[in-house]
Amino acid sequence: MDRVTFEGVGKRYGKQWALRGVNAFFAPGEVVMVIGPNGSGKTTLIKCLLGLVRATEGAIHVNGMEVGADPQYRKAIGYMPQLAEFPRELTVDQLLRMMNDIRDAPSGSTDDRLIEALGVDALLDKRIGALSGGMRQKVSAVLAFRYRPTVLVLDEPTAGLDPLSARTLLDAVTEARRNGTTVLITSHIMEEVQQLGDRLAYLQDGRLRVLLAPETILDITRETSLSKALPKYLAQLPPAHVESV
């Protein structure tokens, strides 16, 4: 059974379609890298999944539950936004407890491995307002993984992280995939896409133009790096071509 499904999803702002005719199915244990130029619809796609933006047409399902009125489907979702902002006067520990309360997560039920791995344990007594942007990103990563989500949505997760922390985070993604979590990641780093993604979803002008495994694109184009292979592959496609596997 598919974990996340997009069926004919479109989103219109005024007369402008930000997303149009997206059909995609993501399986458990799959890492999908969502890429595309600025304004291509990546953020809108993710926001539709998270319920932050209401799709104008089509339907999205998460674990069989339709994204819409009932917020309970979000229990299955872990989200790490690109910009991590929290109430500045709370301590990190208070923020973690707040999320525990909201999630009704009893102590011991959470996955706290990233707290230690990212060094967040040393920040617990610190005010959020006293943390750097990178430290807040680490806290954000902890929150995304903490409630053992079956769907993880990470918006440019390594931006702002030091290389070691970025590595730790990517290892956590690999571990989550092994445990059957469906992971959607937006990224501009092609090495990350090639290394981590089971499939890449390439969006352009609000349309899903490619949904393929990176290896397939490399095979077709006979290239070794995705940053060279993808433009070559896209150049072969007719303007409105949509391909998926």
Next chain:
Amino acid sequence: MLKVCKYTLIDLARNRFAIGYATLLLLVSIGLFMLEGDPTKALISLTQVVLALVPLLALVFTIIYFYNQYEFTVLLAVQPLGRRNIVLAQLLAITIAMLIAFLVGIGMPVLVFAPSAAGWTLLLTGAALTAVFTAIGGWIAVKNRDRARGVGIGLVTWVLMVLVYDALLLWIMFAFSDRPIEPVIVPLAAFNPIDLARILVMLKIDLAALLGYTGAVYQQFFGSVGGMLVALCALILWVALPSWRAVSAFASKDL
């Protein structure tokens, strides 16, 4: 909802603006009571300060706090929470924080220096104005994505309610001075929460007599149980309507 409210309150308890607001009100009210020998005169001056300052600061603080929390509010909207509960919790927390600041800054000195019926009325109406303008601020912030625009609308709202509305009433009274328009002016004055608060305090300080026939009409209407109920309902509506609009707008907007 109470979980979000609780942690928002913890955040607000350490907020410098909220602490500064309470301190400012405390200094102003103690200063007025110390400078004026007569507590009633000090209460009149304090009423003017409360009617101008409390709506402005409640409005601006709420708008800025909502914008500062926007990214976190989005994160909350991704949790298994209803959107309506998120905004209601935030509005409730800001209202409680601003009420505590008001009661510390104005409430304590009034209860010490002027624990009269007029003093209590000032506290109750000031508290009501805090709730009203927090709700209006929440509505403005939710409706407008741009911070500068939101703050601008807030300031214009304040100017309209504190200055323009009164000027308009004065002009109506002047323009139609040859006709018996007091029965029309009374409900019009009560339509603005700041004017309503002013009238209620004035009636308790016995200043209504200075207003002549209009004061007598105010006294007759708001001095009765029915009039007080109307005033109370008007203030409740002034809190409920903007809160409801803020909640509905947030529930349906794209984040």
